[in-house]
Amino acid sequence: MLATFAPLSGFLLHLPILQVIIPLITAPIVVVIGIARIGWLLAFLASIASLVVSYLLLMQVIDGSVISYQIGGWAPPLGIEYRVDAANAFVLLILSVISTVVLPYAKTSVEKEIRAGSQTLFYTAYLLCFTGLLGVVITGDAFNVFVFLEISSLSTYVLVAMGAERDKRALTAAFDYLVMGTIGATFFVIGIGLLYMMTGTLNIVDLASRLEPLSGNRTVQAAFAFIVVGIGLKLAIYPLHLWLPNAYTYAPSAVTSFLAATATKVAIYVLLRFMFSVFAPEFSLASGALQYIILPFGVIAMFAASIVAVFQADLKRTLAYSSVAQIGYMLLGIGYFSNTGLSATMIQLFNHAVTKAALFMAVGALVYRTGTSFIPKLAGLGRQMPWTSAAIVAGGLSLIGIPTTVGFISKWVLLTGALEKDWWWMAILIVASSLIAVIYIWQVVEVLYLKEPENETVVKEAPLSMLLPIWTLIIASFYFGLDTELTLTSARAAADAFIGAVSPIAGASQ
């Protein structure tokens, strides 16, 4: 209906490229202007523009259609193609929603945590990271995925290292992340190279069709292994997660909130794209990998990371380990290899993004007022910072998966998927691992509300500019826990885009 309106139609045709170009162009402008306040404003405006673009894109493709945009008018498979379907439009929307909510919060938090001279550079790095993540999701070209992945990763290392003003361990965390991230990205690019060797194409759709007759080929199998391990490092699949806890703990609060909600989600998307769109699900190694690697490691992550989270003294680190555990649930959904399983992964993607961003922002608000996220030092803050503490409790309930929260919805879909396959033991494991989350959330609640404050200093409630974004997400996490229409429809459409696109029967018969 919008397309019929003449001046808008040209604009609508170029939505896919606008999605990436807007933050990309804004980034250097922010450096040139060099005033933190204006830099923030520009970043926020770019983020709102991205939100509008991604919403318009999702509305165009939610019915299952696909938008193909040719960069520079070069037709794919030779030219680079941006390809939007229900799956990546959904992820794009998550990315821009989180960025739009986190930025107002970032302004207050950054003013406190990062010295004045570096603040414009912070917003530049933030915008580049945002650009990279959007680009990874929207592009239909395998090598382009690598380029955008590195744009986002390099700026992420910078953002993490900016936490050094609060704790010098941010530097080593960023360095470790750089080494592991680069190894991961290089593995990924080796995989792409091997695929190019066999097929002579880099376009994802073209790759899929040319790989079909090559399913037993050793080089293709090696490529698959390189790609899965490479993405696994970015994704923090359980044994490859070592960079994550330190990076999330020592990064500035705003960065942690943004990364926790977006970076790993984008990696999940890339994994899904390669497993289901590029390599046909029937590809023997892919289904083997799902069954013997993704699924077991997902289950191990659910338990091991949750148990480790219980023993952490730093609240940020507790939540970081909890992120590893929540990634486990997403892997579990992929491991089901069914339509319901993928819907569970996609909905968990959205739900975890909302919940974890809210929680990390709330912890950031505690850091803003008390200067620490060390759990024993937070004693008695429940009375002094009632709104922030209540947000932590509400977010915690969603992490556990209490009914009426979004966390419950994703676990419900996961359980449905398990019971569909008669995996009742899996259902028990899911519930059992949720109970561990009760322990680490309860520890925090106990310290916040039941302990007497350590010293008499009066701690003020967090400023409104922080509380508003936090509570926006908390209310969203309850709203989407009750009204699942939009999220479930989008998640199902996304799952169909993955499984349905390659072979319509794969989901039903497996």
Next chain:
Amino acid sequence: MAAVLNWEFIVGHANYWLGIILMMTGLYVVVSRGNLVKKIVGLNMFQTSVFMLYISMGKISGGTAPIATGNPEEVYSNPLPHVLILTAIVVGVATTALGLALIVRIREEYETIEEDNILDIENAMQRDEDREAGSMI
């Protein structure tokens, strides 16, 4: 399979063998060295091996440099992998620069770039925090 492993096969794939050796050397250096600068050097070697892999596969036997000569019979090497690897080289340079910049900052804060010493300092910080946590609970 055994028939393939002849002398010609081994020599014919010399650049792939070298690529594999370089890749494993680089990865080993990253894992085994404690000095952060050496880690970055290892990471560079590891990335360089990928450049070799890409450039090798762009070569077509008998092909010349991909510049149009006007002769329709001419065989050209595939330029696309070369272009791709130019991008990857840029990414590699950026990664190295950022890694070295981080090392400079680490040197300023920790006064060492040996991983063992850094770990000692961080463990001491961790112990202090744990003791503090213990005394409060």
